[in-house]
Amino acid sequence: MISSFFPSSTPHIDAKASTSLASALNSVETKWRDTPAYTSAGEAIYSAAPTKLQPSIATSGYIYEQVTTETWYTKNVPKAVQTAIDGHVSSIISVEQKVLGTGTSTSKAGAAQQTGMAVAGVVGVVGVLANL
Numbered sequence: 001m002i003s004s005f006f007p008s009s010t011p012h013i014d015a016k017a018s019t020s021l022a023s024a025l026n027s028v029e030t031k032w033r034d035t036p037a038y039t040s041a042g043e044a045i046y047s048a049a050p051t052k053l054q055p056s057i058a059t060s061g062y063i064y065e066q067v068t069t070e071t072w073y074t075k076n077v078p079k080a081v082q083t084a085i086d087g088h089v090s091s092i093i094s095v096e097q098k099v100l101g102t103g104t105s106t107s108k109a110g111a112a113q114q115t116g117m118a119v120a121g122v123v124g125v126v127g128v129l130a131n132l
Contacts, residue, residue: 005092017099024095032091037084041077048076064089 002022003010013021032038045067046057056062064085067073074082 011100013100021095021099024099025092028088028091028095032088035084037081037088041081041085044077044081045073048072 002018002025005025011021045062046054049057049067050072068082068085
């Protein structure tokens with residue numbers, strides 16, 4: 001679970017913090033996936049993506065930090081969806097800050113959320129869009 005949020009470099013933390021972080025990230029991710037905004041976000045990103053990227057998105061998913069800074073995303077994904085994704089990103093960052101005790105996030109969720117920390121994290125890999 002933690003590695004999906006930190007694919008480049010999983011933080012080195014003690015077992016108790018690791019369990020807390022995994023539990024908190026799972027909770028945030030479960031809540032996000034149980035909302036209509038999650039489905040809307042997946043559909044909007046898929047629809048906004050260039051045609052040549054859609055097969056990859058449909059089969060492999062995507063990482064928020066890789067799509068939220070793309071021109072096609074900022075221009076074509078509805079602002080309400082972008083706001084919902086930003087809210088989810090903020091929730092992940094808040095969890096990281098609380099559990100890891102950092103003043104800034106280790107996640108990179110796009111230019112507005114980026115902090116420049118050495119640990120290269122992501123805000124989560126969105127899985128296969130089953131209904132596409």
